[in-house]
Amino acid sequence: MKQETPPEKQELRVRRIRNGTVIDHIAAGQALNVLRILGITDRSTEVMSVVMNVSDRKKDIVKIEDRELNPGEVDEIALISPDAIINIIRDYKVTDKHKVVLPSEIEGVVRCINPNCITNTDEPVKPRFTIHRGEKVELHCVYCRRIITDRIADFLI
Amino acid sequence: MNPIQHIINIQSFSRGEINRILDRAAQLEPITHSGVSDILAGKILVTLFCEPSTRTRLSFDVAMKRLGGDVIDFGPTEESAVAKGENLADTISVMGGYADAIVLRHPKEGAARMASEFSSVPVINAGDGAGQHPTQTLLDLYTIRKESKLNNVKIAIVGDLKYGRTVYSLTHALSMYNAEIYLVSPDQLRMPDSLKRDLTDKGAKITETRDLDDVIGVVDVLYITRIQKERFPDLGEYQAVAGSYKITEETLKDAKDNLIIMHPLPRVGEIDPGVDKSRHAVYFKQSFYGVPVRMAILSMVMG
Numbered sequence: 001m002k003q004e005t006p007p008e009k010q011e012l013r014v015r016r017i018r019n020g021t022v023i024d025h026i027a028a029g030q031a032l033n034v035l036r037i038l039g040i041t042d043r044s045t046e047v048m049s050v051v052m053n054v055s056d057r058k059k060d061i062v063k064i065e066d067r068e069l070n071p072g073e074v075d076e077i078a079l080i081s082p083d084a085i086i087n088i089i090r091d092y093k094v095t096d097k098h099k100v101v102l103p104s105e106i107e108g109v110v111r112c113i114n115p116n117c118i119t120n121t122d123e124p125v126k127p128r129f130t131i132h133r134g135e136k137v138e139l140h141c142v143y144c145r146r147i148i149t150d151r152i153a154d155f156l157i
Numbered sequence: 158m159n160p161i162q163h164i165i166n167i168q169s170f171s172r173g174e175i176n177r178i179l180d181r182a183a184q185l186e187p188i189t190h191s192g193v194s195d196i197l198a199g200k201i202l203v204t205l206f207c208e209p210s211t212r213t214r215l216s217f218d219v220a221m222k223r224l225g226g227d228v229i230d231f232g233p234t235e236e237s238a239v240a241k242g243e244n245l246a247d248t249i250s251v252m253g254g255y256a257d258a259i260v261l262r263h264p265k266e267g268a269a270r271m272a273s274e275f276s277s278v279p280v281i282n283a284g285d286g287a288g289q290h291p292t293q294t295l296l297d298l299y300t301i302r303k304e305s306k307l308n309n310v311k312i313a314i315v316g317d318l319k320y321g322r323t324v325y326s327l328t329h330a331l332s333m334y335n336a337e338i339y340l341v342s343p344d345q346l347r348m349p350d351s352l353k354r355d356l357t358d359k360g361a362k363i364t365e366t367r368d369l370d371d372v373i374g375v376v377d378v379l380y381i382t383r384i385q386k387e388r389f390p391d392l393g394e395y396q397a398v399a400g401s402y403k404i405t406e407e408t409l410k411d412a413k414d415n416l417i418i419m420h421p422l423p424r425v426g427e428i429d430p431g432v433d434k435s436r437h438a439v440y441f442k443q444s445f446y447g448v449p450v451r452m453a454i455l456s457m458v459m460g
Contacts, residue, residue, distance in 0.1 A: 116286050118267035123244050125271050134358075138351075143267025144288050145166070147351040 014049040020065040022087040023077065028053050030081050031060035033153045037076050037109065038069065071101070076109050078102040079137060080153045102137065105130050110139060110148070110155045117144040127157075162458045163273040164281045166289040167326045172333040179299050181453035182446075188223050189448050197226035200459050203256035205231040205248070206283070207263045212422065212444060213283050213292070217260050220451035226459075229256070246275045253277040257459050261285075279458035287320050293421055294326040296450040297380070300443040301331075304417045305377050313339040313372045315402055316382035316427065318348040323421055324382060325352050332361035339372045340365045343398045346388065369402060374411040379404070379437075381420045381427050405429040409437060419443050 026034055031050045040046065047065040054061060068088050077084050078100040088096040108126040112119050119127040119141070129139035129148070139148040148155060167175075188194050202221045206214050214230070221228045231252070245268060252259050253276040261269050262283040269282030269289065284290040301307050312331060318324050318340050325348070328338055340348055340363060347365065357363060366372060373379070381404060389395035404418065404427065420428060420440040432438055 114266060116264070116266050118245075118263075118265040118271045118285075121265060123271060124246050125274070141267065143270045144265075144286075145168075146266070147355065149351060 014051055014061075014063060016092055017063050017065050017089055018092055020046075020063065020067055020089055021069045021074075022089060023062040023064075023069075023074070024059070024085045024087060025081075026060040026062065026077070026084045027081040028057050028059055030153065031062050033080050033156060034060070034062055034077050034084070036156050037080070038064075038073065040064075071098070075101050075103045076106055079106070079110070079131075079139075080156075082137065102131055102133055105142075106139075109157060110152060111157050112141045112144060112146060113148050113155060114141065114144050114146040117141060117146060119143055161273075161276070161279050163269075163276075163279050164291055164454055164458065165270050165273055166282065167291045167294045167330050170291075170330075175295065175298060175330065175333070178295055178450070178453050178457065179302055181457065182295075182299055182449040183303075185223075185452045185456065186446075186449040188452070189445075193223050193225050195225040196456050197221065197224040197459055200224075200226040200257040201255070202226055202228045202258050202260060202455065202459075203231060203252050204228060204260045204283075205252065205262070207245075207261075207268075208284075210262050210283065212447065213262065214260075216444075216447040217281075217283065217451050217455075220448050220455055223448065224452055224456060226257075226455070245272060249275045249280070250277075258455065281454060281458065289326055290323055291326065292447070292451055292454060293323050294330050295454070296443065296447045297323070297327055297419065297421070298330055298334075299446050299450050300419060300439060301378055301417075303446070304439045304442065305415070307334045309335050309337070310378055311337045311339070311376045312378040312380060313341050313369070313376045314380045314382070315341040315369060317346045317384050317388065318342045318382070319346045320385065320388060321382040324348065325356075327380070328356055328361060328363070329359070332356060332359060336362070338363050339376060341367070341369050341372060341402075343367060343401070346384065346398075369408065370411075373408065374413065377413065377416060379412075379416060379418045381418065381424075383421075383423075383425055383427060399426065403427060403429060404432055406431050406435065409435070412437065 031052050046067050049063040051061040074086050084100045086098055087094045107128040112127050119125055128142040132138040136149050204214055218228050249272045258279045260281045260283050261272050263285050266286035266288035268285045269280055273280040282289055282291055314324055384399045386395050416437050417439045418437045422444050
């Protein structure tokens with residue numbers, strides 16, 4: 001008797017993409033924040049798939065078709081998901097694969113937690129942080145020197 | 158051409174650079190007793206105080222005049238372009254065209270750092286919100302060096318360690334001199350953990366306690382800060398806490414003979430006036446040392 005393939009193995013949750021970028025191993029629940037970091041909104045025109053809580057709620061995946069994200073664009077993802085992997089896909093094949101690398105400084109990505117910081121005013125200045133990695137990722141505001149350690153995603157611009 | 162030398166925060170100074178400023182202040186201090194010099198003759202300092210200050214503004218004013226320079230005060234911001242909605246960045250860009258240096262006090266933290274990015278002349282931070290006040294830290298270090306010892310000093314910093322403007326910067330600077338630092342405060346005004354971790358990561362030796370009696374017999378310096386009423390949900394709690402940290406002659410009975418007591422002033426009841434005449438009290442001298450220290454800073458950035 002022919003053995004049946006379990007239904008969940010019969011088809012992929014999301015089909016493979018021909019060209020574009022697949023961001024894998026995003027921390028579970030952070031996919032939408034990844035889109036925010038990448039500046040992808042409801043007005044963006046890229047075809048994309050967002051899969052959340054796969055592999056027993058261990059990770060999220062984002063697939064963006066026909067757009068290759070460069071390291072500068074994606075490294076900020078490391079702020080909220082330091083183990084994320086970027087796969088560049090060309091003609092269904094992975095042509096480049098690398099882990100996100102935490103940048104040493106970010107500008108205009110996260111707002112300062114300190115309501116009294118000069119960057120939270122109408123002054124012509126963007127929030128800027130140096131990044132320190134100890135036990136946790138720490139953002140140090142260049143202006144008011146306040147340190148953000150927790151809930152970084154809550155402060156994404 | 159050398160880059161513009163701004164004075165924004167104490168963390169950007171090495172121990173060697175701090176020593177050079179303190180040495181220069183010691184060199185200039187005699188001028189404060191004997192009139193004026195011409196070290197900064199022909200130079201103009203603009204002071205821009207966007208929140209009230211008396212002693213810091215006046216001591217910069219005096220320091221510049223002792224060096225033979227001129228001071229133009231921007232005046233109350235409510236009567237200026239700022240009141241018409243001009244932002245700080247534009248104000249600084251304009252002032253930079255008029256002056257040889259700008260002294261800025263502003264209610265927002267990080268304001269001086271931002272100003273330095275828009276200024277064509279040195280910006281000296283005279284306090285930004287609850288953030289940095291580097292010239293206060295330098296005059297504190299000068300006082301400790303002069304009236305006690307700076308290397309390996311044992312110091313208790315007492316009071317509001319959560320919101321106090323000077324505490325973090327002072328602790329940071331003292332750790333460069335291998336100080337033993339005791340942080341004495343009520344639970345609700347303890348130094349935030351993130352700052353404490355930052356300091357200990359940099360090698361600071363910090364011990365925390367709620368009780369001043371634990372450390373009074375050990376320390377060389379007692380640094381008192383003001384506990385502000387508005388930090389407490391009710392007046393009764395404030396009075397209980399403030400009262401427990403009040404320095405009186407009785408508090409000092411177990412103190413070392415050569416203990417010095419410092420306070421950034423103004424004080425509001427933290428130190429009983431009975432202590433003023435004791436050999437321990439140096440807070441008025443400390444306030445005076447603001448002049449030679451600010452002279453040193455002005456001469457270095459404009460000289």
